[in-house]
Amino acid sequence: MKNIKKNHSDKNTFAKKWATFVIKYKWPVVILSILLAMGLGSQGNMQFDGDYHVFFSESNPELEAFDALQDTYTKDDNIVLVLAPKNGDVFTKENLIAIEELTAEAWNTPYSSRVDAVTNFQHTSAVGDDLYVDDLSYDSASKTASDIKEIRQKALKEPLLVHRLINEKGSVTAINITVRLPGKDSALEIPEVTAATREMVTNFQEKHPNFDVYTTGLVPLNTAFFEYSEKGFALVGIMVLVVLLLTLLLTRNFFAMLSTLLVFMFSFMAAFGFIGLMGIKLTPPSSVFPTMILTLAVADSIHILITYLQKVRKEGYDKQDAIIESIRLNFMPVFITSLTTVIGFLTMNFGDVPPFWDLGNIVAFGMTMAFLFSTTFLPAFMAILPLWKRKKGTQEAAVQKISIYAQFGNWVIKQPIRLTVISLVIIAGLTYLSTLNQFNDEFVEYFDTSVKFRQDSDFINENLTGFYNVEFSVGSGESGGINDPAYLTKLNQFEDWLNEQPEVVHTNAFSEVARRVNRSMHGDNDAFYRIPDTREEAAQYLLLYELSLPFGLDLNNQINVDKSETRVTATLKNNSSPEMIAFSERAENWLKNNAPEAMHSIGVSPTLMFSKLGFRQADSMFNGNIVALILISLILMIALRNIKLGLLSIIPNVTPVIVGFGLWWLYKGTINTGMVIVFGMTLGIIVDDTVHFMSKFLRARRELNYSAKEAVIYAFETVGKALVTTTIVLVAGFSILSTSPFALNSYMARITLIIILAALIIDFILLPSLLILLSKKEQNSIQ
Incomplete structure (x- = not known):
């Protein structure tokens, strides 16, 4: 060279x-x-933002639709505490007392607006023309063995509980804490809620070591994002x-x-x-x-x-x-x-x-x-x-x-x-x-299996309910229209169709409330577990039911202010992104093909986003x-x-x-x-x-x-x-x-x-x- x-x-x-x-x-x-x-x-100033909303631009159409849904109903940032008693049976006196105590304590969570659990589930019954709505298990310490057996039977037959707050075996249950974050500074609000929740769980496990506790939800998701920004x-x-x-x-x-x-x-x-x-x-x-x-x-x-x-x-x-x-x-x-x-x-x-x-x-x-x-x-x-x-x-x-x-x-x-x-x-x-590569943005899998949020979410998905969901705001086209039997019948058909889909673990729809109250108003006769016959009857039953609900457990998370729309939530198994999108499109097409135009809706949720x-x-x-x-x-x-x-x-x-x-x-x-x-x-x-x-x-x-x-x-x-x-x-x-x-x-x-x-x-x-x-x-x- x-x-x-x-x-x-x-x-x-x-x-x-x-x-x-x-x-x-x-x-x-x-x-x-x-x-x-x-x-x-x-000039440096390092701050962290763990809110999952940061992943979406303001012009993102899915975010706009989701924000519109939350503005229509209530914001549903939540913490899900899943309790797994080591004896494998939620329905014992000792375990129900513990769940009742934790449910009461959960109301003290910062910014909490609602707490749903098996023990405070609003069970309906009627005596004559009077409708009674009570906690499924209040004052659990005074319950007899036969009372607890009855509570178990009611819980495991309740569509609004099974695969949502209790599993089919009655071995795992959940407490869902809904929080309304002010949204002024997520870097302060989310850690505040997380710290309070972790302290509450720690105290609970010290007092009740016979429970394993798993935590998931949108607030823990935000926390995981926040903490792994710092890490x-x-x-x-x-x-x-x-x-x-x-x-x-x-x-x-x-x-x-x-x-x-x-x-x-x-x-x-x-x-x-x-x-x-x-x-x-x-x-x-x-x-x-x-x-x-x-x-x-x-x-x-x-x-x-x-x-x-x-x-x-x-x-x-x-x-x-x-x-x-x-x-x-x-x-x-x-x-x-x-x-x-x-x-x-x-x-x-x-x-x-x-x-x-x-x-x-x-x-x-x-x-x-x-x-x-x-x-x-x-x-x-x-x-x-x-x-x-x-x-x-x-x-x-x-x-x-x-x-x-x-x-x-x-x-x-x-x-x-x-x-x-x-x-x-x-x-x-x-x-x-x-x-041949495929997109898959399951946000639970944004974290590997060494992360506690991922471990807890996987346990909950395998033992209780799916973590993913798709929501629909289904309109009636008129104020008070949700009491129209034609609307409720079509909503019921949509609920049934959703439950038939292989991805769906649980469906929460107002049509289920209407059927349940109708049955209770007819002496708990199962023959009346259906949509009320007239609009006046449906409206009267809804009014009685709402007046009987305690503070914090109303229907604002399901019904809008003028009673023209209701919220339908389909909880799903963990699905890949293409499967999630395909399911949402199938549901939207079902409404387009089988329901009047006023009921047409698009699927929204953080998981879908x-x-x-x-x-x-x-x-x-x-x-x-x-x-x-x-x-x-x-x-x-x-x-x-x-x-x-x-x-x-x-x-x-x-x-x-x-x-x-x-x-x-x-x-x-x-x-x-x-x-x-x-x-x-x-x-x-x-x-x-x-x-x-x-x-x-x-x-x-x-x-x-x-x-x-x-x-x-x-x-x-x-x-x-x-x-x-x-x-x-x-x-x-x-x-x-x-x-x-x-x-x-x-x-x-x-x-x-x-x-x-x-x-x-x-x-x-x-x-x-x-x-x-x-x-x-x-x-x-x-x-």
Whole structure:
């Protein structure tokens, strides 16, 4: 191979002047960098928001429909306490006393508006024309064995209880606490409710150790989101340590590690200040921004540092010349990488999930600052620090190690056609597999099985009732119309249809109340367990029933103010997102095909909103990804000064993502909302590999007049180690993030790992093969 001279042609004059200026004024640059980072960092204000509503934009149609339903009835944020007595029988005197005590205590939960339990279930009976509505089991301490047996029989026959507050065996029961959060500050309100609930459960279990207690509901869901936003930061310390150790190991230079740490710290402080200035509240997805900035900022620094160390160790440059040459060679690739990374993260704003908007904007700003610090502070700081030269034996070992990349390059250039064909065949196969992935946004599965919320929710789903539901607000078309027998009959038919569906565990509809009260008003004769015959009769029975209900257990959660609409809730087994959406559409179509227009309704619920979220995110992100790809391709064409190579770069920039999702199908087969952003997020990382390899290839062709094959080997020798090093650092960083118990983050990290590795392999095998083949056809195109 040709010898490389120190006095290169005067290319990249801007980068040389930039480096010369930074080194000349190294002390002011370092001081200004510190002041800038500290100034921005002082504006930081880190708050967390655990409310599940943050996952939905204000224009989200499902959220609008759900908010409209809650405005019509009552807001139903809730805590579900599931009690499993160790003797396997809820209906013993001791257990009923305990349940009654906990039910009474549950009313003291902050912001509680309603408490439903087996013991306070409003059981109806009549004597003559008088309707009596009483707690199913009040003053349980005075009950006899026969009383308790009767209570058991009534409970296990009650459709409004079984599969909702009691299981068929009577071995597990639930207390549902409805809370009306003021909504002023969820960061204060949710922890307040959670703390009170946990204290209540702890006290209960201390007094009644014969019960196992499981907790789920929307408030515990919010709590889990809130707590795992904070716990995401716990991973940062581990990541910093691992990344720094790897940097030290791979560069074998303490000062390189120190300067890399400072670049990250300054970038993090800047991003922290950005959060405060923009008033952003962190959520589980956005709380991982330090991880992103750490791994990506380190990648920028490593390219500059490794080239600098190579110039000193291998080619004998002095410190200042080595820094200038490193900046000259890497300024353009690092700038392009930073720019494309920023573009990729900004594409998250095209999506429909606000926490990912925040993540994209925070990381985009952090990466902008990382570029600034790595091209100013880093060279200035290295110019100040002493240079540790290694002994001759160590230098020879380094040369030997670098030659490994040259050997690999020699292997590639001998068989470009074969490697291209094999690569494209494998990519084609994985492209097909990538299309087989399915969306599945079951929000309970956002948390892995090590999380208590997930464990409790799984137990409740298996032993009592489903956690997922779909709700319908079914109108009558007129004030007071819910008492019309025609409306009630059709509502009853809808209830029956819902109960016949394989997904449905329980249905709660006003038609059941109407039937039950009608039966009670006729001496509890089962022949009258049907809709009342006349509107007047139905209205009279409803009035009597409502007047008999105690405070806090009224029908406001089922009937709107003017009695023109009622709420139907179908509780479902845990279903995948497509199954949940399909069920909702079937129910909506049943109403359209079998009920008058006034009764037509769309299904809403948080579970359904999350089910649709991934699909909406994918549709929204598609345009953003196309825009990003076009912009990045144009940037590369301009930077590389070659249209054909700019177009060629699309292949190694797109295929790693396709390969990643193909391999993901083999691993998991399902995609959640967090993974939809991966294309935009990894685009900058992928471009990093491509642009550094192609820039070194072009330098060899343009400045050193190398042939295509010699240029490929030169690229491997000069940038191979940096690419492998940055890949190892990125893999280490995302490997730690992949251990997060929050699946949106862990799945995103795992597929990013796959894509990063795929990008390196493609840029080491397919890209050089394509460059050689293109150069054979276009001998003079790269001049």
